Amino acid sequence: MMWIDEKSKQDLQLDQLLLRFQPWTPMGKKAKEKLTPFLPGQESDWQQLLEEQEVIQSHLVRYPKQVAQLESILQQIPDVEDLILQLESGYVPSLTEWFQIKQFLWYSRAWARLLTEMEIDNSFYFNKVEIETCANLLQHLNPSHPLRSTFSIADEYDPALKAARENRAHLEREKLCERESRAQIIEEQLQVRRNRFGEWIAIRGSQQEKKMLQINDLQLIRETTYDRYFELKPSKQQEKIEHELDQLNEKIARLEQKVLNQLAKTFRSAIPFFRYAHQKITHFDLQWARIRAAESWHGSKPTYSERHLEIQEGFHPLMAEKLREWNIEFMPIQVSIKSGVTVIIGPNMGGKTAALKTIGVNVALAQFGFFVPAKSCCLPLFPWIKSIIGDGQDWEKGLSSFGAEIARLTLCFQKTGPGLLLLDEIGRGTNPIEGSSISEAVTQYLMNKEFFSIHVTHYREVLHVKGVQGYRVAGLQTLPNYNGNSTQEMIQQLHKHMDYRLLPLRVTDTIPQQAIRIAELLGLPQAIISQAKQRLKSEVGLIDGTETKTGPSSD
Amino acid sequence: MNDLWKKITRLSIRSLSIIGLSKNAGKTTVCHALVQELKDHLRLGLVSIGVDGEERDHWSGLPKPPIYVSTGNIVATANTLFDQQAGNWEVLCHTGIHSILGEIYLAKAKQDTYIKLAGIPTLSGIQKVLSQMDRWGVDLVLVDGAYDRRVSASPGVTDASVLVVGASMGHSLQKIAAKVEETLHLFRLPACEDEKVHLFMQKAIEENCLYAKSSERWKALSYSSLLPMTQSEISSLSKYEGLIVSGALTDHNLRALLQKSPHLHIYVPDATHLFVSLATLRQFYRSGGKINVLKSINLLFLAINPVSPDGFSFNHEELKERLTPICSPLPIVNLVRE
Numbered sequence: 001m002m003w004i005d006e007k008s009k010q011d012l013q014l015d016q017l018l019l020r021f022q023p024w025t026p027m028g029k030k031a032k033e034k035l036t037p038f039l040p041g042q043e044s045d046w047q048q049l050l051e052e053q054e055v056i057q058s059h060l061v062r063y064p065k066q067v068a069q070l071e072s073i074l075q076q077i078p079d080v081e082d083l084i085l086q087l088e089s090g091y092v093p094s095l096t097e098w099f100q101i102k103q104f105l106w107y108s109r110a111w112a113r114l115l116t117e118m119e120i121d122n123s124f125y126f127n128k129v130e131i132e133t134c135a136n137l138l139q140h141l142n143p144s145h146p147l148r149s150t151f152s153i154a155d156e157y158d159p160a161l162k163a164a165r166e167n168r169a170h171l172e173r174e175k176l177c178e179r180e181s182r183a184q185i186i187e188e189q190l191q192v193r194r195n196r197f198g199e200w201i202a203i204r205g206s207q208q209e210k211k212m213l214q215i216n217d218l219q220l221i222r223e224t225t226y227d228r229y230f231e232l233k234p235s236k237q238q239e240k241i242e243h244e245l246d247q248l249n250e251k252i253a254r255l256e257q258k259v260l261n262q263l264a265k266t267f268r269s270a271i272p273f274f275r276y277a278h279q280k281i282t283h284f285d286l287q288w289a290r291i292r293a294a295e296s297w298h299g300s301k302p303t304y305s306e307r308h309l310e311i312q313e314g315f316h317p318l319m320a321e322k323l324r325e326w327n328i329e330f331m332p333i334q335v336s337i338k339s340g341v342t343v344i345i346g347p348n349m350g351g352k353t354a355a356l357k358t359i360g361v362n363v364a365l366a367q368f369g370f371f372v373p374a375k376s377c378c379l380p381l382f383p384w385i386k387s388i389i390g391d392g393q394d395w396e397k398g399l400s401s402f403g404a405e406i407a408r409l410t411l412c413f414q415k416t417g418p419g420l421l422l423l424d425e426i427g428r429g430t431n432p433i434e435g436s437s438i439s440e441a442v443t444q445y446l447m448n449k450e451f452f453s454i455h456v457t458h459y460r461e462v463l464h465v466k467g468v469q470g471y472r473v474a475g476l477q478t479l480p481n482y483n484g485n486s487t488q489e490m491i492q493q494l495h496k497h498m499d500y501r502l503l504p505l506r507v508t509d510t511i512p513q514q515a516i517r518i519a520e521l522l523g524l525p526q527a528i529i530s531q532a533k534q535r536l537k538s539e540v541g542l543i544d545g546t547e548t549k550t551g552p553s554s555d
Numbered sequence: 556m557n558d559l560w561k562k563i564t565r566l567s568i569r570s571l572s573i574i575g576l577s578k579n580a581g582k583t584t585v586c587h588a589l590v591q592e593l594k595d596h597l598r599l600g601l602v603s604i605g606v607d608g609e610e611r612d613h614w615s616g617l618p619k620p621p622i623y624v625s626t627g628n629i630v631a632t633a634n635t636l637f638d639q640q641a642g643n644w645e646v647l648c649h650t651g652i653h654s655i656l657g658e659i660y661l662a663k664a665k666q667d668t669y670i671k672l673a674g675i676p677t678l679s680g681i682q683k684v685l686s687q688m689d690r691w692g693v694d695l696v697l698v699d700g701a702y703d704r705r706v707s708a709s710p711g712v713t714d715a716s717v718l719v720v721g722a723s724m725g726h727s728l729q730k731i732a733a734k735v736e737e738t739l740h741l742f743r744l745p746a747c748e749d750e751k752v753h754l755f756m757q758k759a760i761e762e763n764c765l766y767a768k769s770s771e772r773w774k775a776l777s778y779s780s781l782l783p784m785t786q787s788e789i790s791s792l793s794k795y796e797g798l799i800v801s802g803a804l805t806d807h808n809l810r811a812l813l814q815k816s817p818h819l820h821i822y823v824p825d826a827t828h829l830f831v832s833l834a835t836l837r838q839f840y841r842s843g844g845k846i847n848v849l850k851s852i853n854l855l856f857l858a859i860n861p862v863s864p865d866g867f868s869f870n871h872e873e874l875k876e877r878l879t880p881i882c883s884p885l886p887i888v889n890l891v892r893e
Contacts, residue, residue, distance in 0.1 A: 078649075095641035096634035096660055100649070152645035152665060165642075169666075195891055196591055224861070224868035256642040 003037045004364060004385050007408070011389040011422075012360040013318050020293040021370075024074035027081065027278060028285030037367040040381045040417075043304050049287070049369050050301050056120065056284075057291050063118040070114055074285055077107040084274045092257075092264040099151040101267070102141040106149050108277050109134050111284075125280055133273045140266055153256045161255040168248045175241045179232055182217060186232070189215065200230045290370050299371025302362075305378035309337040309363065309420070309452060314374035316358045326492060331500035332375070333358050335471060339418055341446045341453045343462050344502060346473025347514050351500035352456040353389060355473075356422050359454060360387050363420055382452070384419035386412055388426070402430050409442065413449075421446070421453040428457075436461045443468060463505070470505030476514050490522055556888060559589075560596035562855070563695060563715075570685055570713040571855065572604075572698040576734060580721030581860030586699055587623040588890040589717075593695065594625040600693035602631040602684050604700050605674035621669035622699070628664050629693050631684045633657040633673035643668045647691055652680040661687055672699055681712060708742075708852055709827040715853040718742075720878070722863035728877050735857070736881045737833040741826040742854055747847040752799065752822050756849055759801040760824070768797030768820075781808045793817035804846075805830045809839050818843040825850045856886040 038046035078100045112125045143156035155162035202209035218230040297317035313332035320330035333355045346352050362372045426442050427435035436459035443462045446453040520529045575582045633656035637644045644662040652659040654673040688696050708716040724731050755766045755773045765776040780802035789811035797820045809831050825848045861869040
């Protein structure tokens with residue numbers, strides 16, 4: 001079963017937020033793509049992962065100088081997972097692949113050393129035996145001193161290889177000397193020097209050409225319309241050396257391959273170490289990447305609670321940042337939610353959807369193993385999370401939006417277990433009378449499920465559902481005066497006057513009715529406003545500015 | 556040629572591009588000769604720019620030659636090519652740059668050998684390789700510039716260049732001389748020293764737009780380059796006193812500007828941004844226009860190769876004599892004969 005669907009991720013802007021989760025190693029980057037949430041039953045693993053982050057973070061703060069080095073080391077560790085898999089199945093790595101393996105060991109060792117320097121517990125990296133294994137493997141790829149990060153098939157691997165290479169160098173020198181002495185004789189004879197490629201050039205039809213053609217030790221190698229090019233003929237001695245060199249080169253190639261085969265054999269027995277190192281590095285990389293991401297929203301460690309989802313001063317990092325651009329502070333939310341239905345009720349623009357997204361993003365980040373954007377957050381591990389949150393544009397789509405919403409809601413009802421369901425204004429896509437009936441009925445239906453449902457609405461009828469828990473948005477305590485500001489300025493004014501706090505609903509609480517006043521402030525023509533006030537008066541017998549007394553029904 | 560290394564050291568040249576004026580101009584021979592000349596005096600690096608990788612040159616059908624490498628030289632090429640001669644190389648580092656033949660690695664030659672250079676497809680890739688070569692202690696990097704990738708001669712990429720002129724360019728001496736004259740004219744355009752122009756060129760690059768000057772004031776235009784502009788839009792630029800073009804300036808663009816006989820002064824970052832013929836350029840000058848580069852190209856010498864792979868050849872002396880008045884004082888060298 002999918003823990004969170006794509007649409008819910010979009011609603012919560014989760015992927016956008018997780019762009020800040022950037023591991024350094026290629027292995028970490030791969031693991032990031034397969035990130036899974038912690039599920040019920042994994043509570044202790046989850047808490048351990050979070051505690052580890054606390055520990056790592058404290059060391060990173062204490063050793064700021066090492067942090068830059070650590071980043072550079074992690075960025076250079078290559079991913080050798082596939083190579084190790086191939087090695088296991090009998091493959092012999094090539095020159096550049098051995099180099100990659102050496103780089104993996106080289107930087108793993110540097111990483112472990114740096115963590116030791118930072119006094120991080122070695123359970124995060126290697127114990128003494130593993131450090132020794134790493135050093136030994138490095139030695140295998142570095143048979144001569146000093147230890148280098150580079151790799152070559154060194155002479156020291158095999159005395160026979162060394163001897164063969166020395167023999168080859170000797171023969172090549174001999175070949176060169178033999179050619180040089182013969183060439184010098186010819187140069188004296190012709191009084192013409194060779195070019196830098198060892199050729200003699202003669203103009204066609206010249207005396208030099210005639211001379212060159214007569215010298216037995218020279219052969220014509222190419223010609224142009226104007227010139228002829230000659231070089232030394234191979235002598236018997238040279239042919240012999242060439243033949244020996246051919247044989248020697250074949251022997252050297254065999255010996256070099258033997259070295260690589262032997263290395264493969266040795267490294268095959270070290271495959272468990274590579275797997276272990278790979279897993280440790282990836283784990284550390286992901287943990288540090290989680291820490292860095294959560295630092296961007298000043299995250300705090302979430303804790304486990306079996307029955308309650310409780311958030312203190314929670315916020316949505318992206319929404320808070322957006323508001324800050326407009327010089328508006330995001331009002332953090334405070335909620336305590338238990339199994340059943342919790343209703344959040346309040347005026348338009350009252351931040352109800354922001355509250356819903358904040359709850360969702362806190363839960364999602366927590367279960368993916370991140371510190372959360374809240375002062376504190378305790379939660380059970382939810383088996384699934386789903387949201388049905390529209391945006392302003394969906395409203396314009398009318399029936400199609402309503403249809404899509406109902407279709408998604410119907411799918412939600414098939415879910416089982418104590419998952420987290422976040423509903424935003426169910427029924428808003430249709431007429432208010434039917435909308436409020438649907439909203440109330442859905443709330444009633446959800447009361448019989450074991451979900452943790454949170455339903456944001458402005459239909460106060462949902463409060464009639466027996467057993468429902470509730471919060472209300474404090475709303476506009478004072479209404480700003482309309483003084484001909486632009487709509488944009490007016491919206492900013494409203495944001496400033498709006499009290500976004502979520503207050504627990506009590507039986508005696510009142511719900512402010514401020515929609516008509518807000519519409520008026522935003523510049524809806526006065527004729528319409530008067531009409532609306534009249535209608536409201538006649539329908540509910542109340543006048544603008546008074547409040548409807550209401551509250552959740554008691555159990 | 557004997558003292559080339561001294562000149563390179565004196566001028567603090569750390570990278571040298573080898574630019575062929577046509578396909579099969581003879582770049583490989585020049586590269587070979589340079590390695591031989593310099594190997595005993597400088598720690599050399601070798602790299603190629605371009606999107607090659609096929610066994611055969613797709614244009615001439617000739618096999619692509621491997622490059623001569625001397626012991627201790629550092630080469631940037633594809634991993635698969637190093638793996639084919641595993642015993643000859645010490646692998647130094649990987650670059651993260653991918654070519655058609657595989658990822659580009661840097662390795663040091665353990666003995667004299669030949670290896671093919673896999674082309675590095677991007678300018679940023681070349682710059683990365685140059686800085687890695689520097690870290691591994693290379694004194695001079697020879698950059699084998701692919702045909703029509705004159706960009707490797709850009710002073711932003713390499714410190715100096717060698718131009719290779721081969722008989723493969725055409726069977727007429729006149730044609731070759733004209734092409735050489737045109738290229739040299741562009742490569743030798745005077746560098747502008749006006750600090751203001753340098754400042755606005757930087758802005759033009761950063762903001763990706765053209766800058767124009769009128770009444771002694773520079774202002775940004777709403778065009779990113781001349782490329783998307785219509786003929787009439789380009790010709791309307793003639794009303795300005797100066798124009799900063801951070802991208803390409805083509806023959807087509809210049810002809811459009813000529814329609815209104817401009818007194819325009821055009822600035823480009825360097826000659827590799829110019830794709831104009833000498834004939835159009837002369838017309839532009841006659842009508843009162845000027846072109847300046849911000850950085851000039853440091854040409855070390857012109858290498859001539861009188862032999863074309865199709866069998867045709869020029870007389871070596873005749874080719875040299877024909878080019879001498881055009882090139883002077885730039886040395887002309889036939890590396891096979893001298």
